[in-house]
Amino acid sequence: MIDLKYLQKNFDEASTKLLKKGVDTQTLETLKELFSTLKEANAEFEEAKAEQNKMSKLFGTYMREKKDVGELKVQIDAKKEQLVGLQSTARQAEEALQNVALAMPNFPDESVPNGADEDDNIELRKVLEPRSFDFEPKEHWALAEINGWIDFERGVKLAKSRFAVLRGDAARMERALINFFLDVNRKRGFEEVCVPFINNAKMLQGTGQLPKFEDDLFKVEGEDLYLIPTAEVPLTNLYNDEILTTKELPILLTGYTPCFRKEAGSAGRDTRGMIRQHQFDKVEMVAIVEPSKSEEIFEMMVENASDILTQLGLPHRVVELCGGDLGFSAASTIDLEVWLPGQDKYREISSISNTRDFQARRAKIRYKDGKKNVLVHTLNGSALAVGRTLVAIMENYQNEDGSITIPEVLKKYM
RNA sequence: CGGGAGAUGUCAGAGUGGUCGAAUGUGCCGGUCUUGAAAACCGGUGAGGGUAAUACCUCCGGGAGUUCGAAUCUCCCUCUCCCGGCCA
Known part of the structure; x- marks a missing residue:
């Protein structure tokens, strides 16, 4: 607020x-x-x-x-x-x-560029050169079929459209990625947590999903509960209505959760493949910090996510979102977009936001600064979206026969 | 899901109609003492709103009610603990 x-x-x-x-x-x-x-x-x-x-x-x-x-x-x-x-x-x-x-979005930072939508976002830098192929790179769904990695039909049978089943090495790689991400984050100083995947309405309001975006959420029938759309909700609200001490700050958290989104406004977008699903895995970073530290931690989180992509050998670019493309709660956001050779495009794989005191005010997260109680700053970012990383690996590590090479850093995890 | 007990400040725990935002202990902060620390002693210490600062208002799990007046009485809800059932 x-x-x-x-x-x-x-x-x-x-x-x-x-x-x-x-x-x-x-x-x-x-x-x-x-x-x-x-x-x-x-x-x-x-x-x-x-x-x-x-x-x-x-x-x-x-x-x-x-x-x-x-x-x-x-x-x-x-x-x-x-x-x-x-x-x-x-x-x-x-x-x-x-x-x-409660329906009023956060103020953007002074430094946020003007602009209406993603076309006005500013590319800050590119990391790693996309590899050149001496054959026509395939899109991930084609590779999924060749390797028997993703069973779209049976995912739909089990639930509905936009659900998929990973099989064999794809399922193993999904699990390997989660472990790899959590390990990297932990080494950066994030405490690993394992949280409920269903949260109550108060928590969803705390981070800004409610009341305005109820249509995007899966609600548990007859209960005051929702499937989380991101681990940002439980991780940030871990400290809902609490007064922390300066000694406890900064609090750095990381956790793996599945995420559930109705994707209400995106009918027809990315219907093919695994880019946009109702359920996907994500490893999230959340930081709860003193206001004076939020800038510094923000940079660290961007660096961390970018570093993970680099370790995986995935070319990507760092993009600063313009005002019109900022999310509801964000004061500033940096997206990481990974190169997908099959689609010949950069696609979002991580989004790191500083919400300043916007969520803190909603969720009543304060710390004691001497005698006074002061709102903290909260930050969140993906490190990384797991399903999209899997897609990126498939497309970037594909061979001419359609087989997929396992990235070096993942080998010890599989 | 059935039976019983309970929900008060950091925690523990008093308080059963007014003078209670709430005893006492503990924790925490400051001080005295000490070479330093501990102990002991003294002082301070909940949250939100409001104000220039006071006043003042709200909060004893949440909601409704009784009463001139509710932490205290009544009803509903939620949650926690114990016993039983079911179950990974």
Whole structure:
């Protein structure tokens, strides 16, 4: 959630910032008004409540002194009646504010480039030269068929479209990649955790998936629970509603989880192959840090993910997202895109974001800075998306006969 | 899923209608003492909102109710623990 006090005091600056992310000033104006309405309503309610509290205390005194309370009771009753109205006004104001505030995306950082969509993203650098083929490189689904690695039909049979089954060496490689990623992250100082793959609504709200993106989530019927769309949710919310000490920070976490997404808005996109599935494996990094450290940790996380790709010998590029392409919670994001020779394209394989205090405010994650409680900064990033890495290995390590060479670093894992 | 017990501050644990945001112990921070540390002693120490700062408001798992007044009484929900069933 954005800082409403900041919005109120620096409205013009705030609207300039959010314009970058495609939020119109009208919505912001509404939010600002709802905020001041709430403050007024609260003030009025609290004042009346204070009077009532005072009278109730007096009532007790009268009782003890055996004075007549008839007159006082009449006054209290009148005040109570007034309070009912004031309270419901205040509650309505609160609710109205929450509805808008929770749907408001994060401010982008100053440094985030302007732009409407991914075409305006900025390539920062390329890492590793794509290899040249002396034959026509195949796409991964063709290779999957030759090697019997991916059973798309039976995945659909078991669940529905956008589900697949990995078989044989592909299944083993999936597992090998997870282990490899976790090991690398652990060596960087991330604590490995294994978390529930189903989280409650409060947690999903904490990281920003709810209430706005409910349609993208698989919900457990009849329960206040959702399948996680990313490990960012459980890892970040591990510290939901907690006050940490400076000694505990920074907290660096890594974990493997499957991720579940409805892909509601992407009908028809990447229907072929394993790029866009309803369920996929991912190893995630999450950092919970003091605000002054978030820049530095962010760089480290990008470096770490890029390094994993390099170790795997996978050519990739580092891309800075423009304002229009930033996710809801992100203040800044760097994507890593891996080269897919079969598709002749770079495709996203990791996304690393700094959400600043946006998620911290929603999830109430603070730390004690001397006497004061201060919101932490939270960061998250994939290291890496496992299924897409498998795809990248297939396409980059394919041989003319369709066979696939195992990357050197994975050999000890398989 | 059935039977029983419970949910209070970092933790432990009092509190059964007002003067309780809450005893006491513990932890933590600061100080005295000490060559240093420990011990002992003294002081401070929950969260959110509000304010220039005070006032003031809210919070004793969550919600509704009774009452002039609720941590305390009633109802519902959730969760935890113990016993039984089922089960990886």
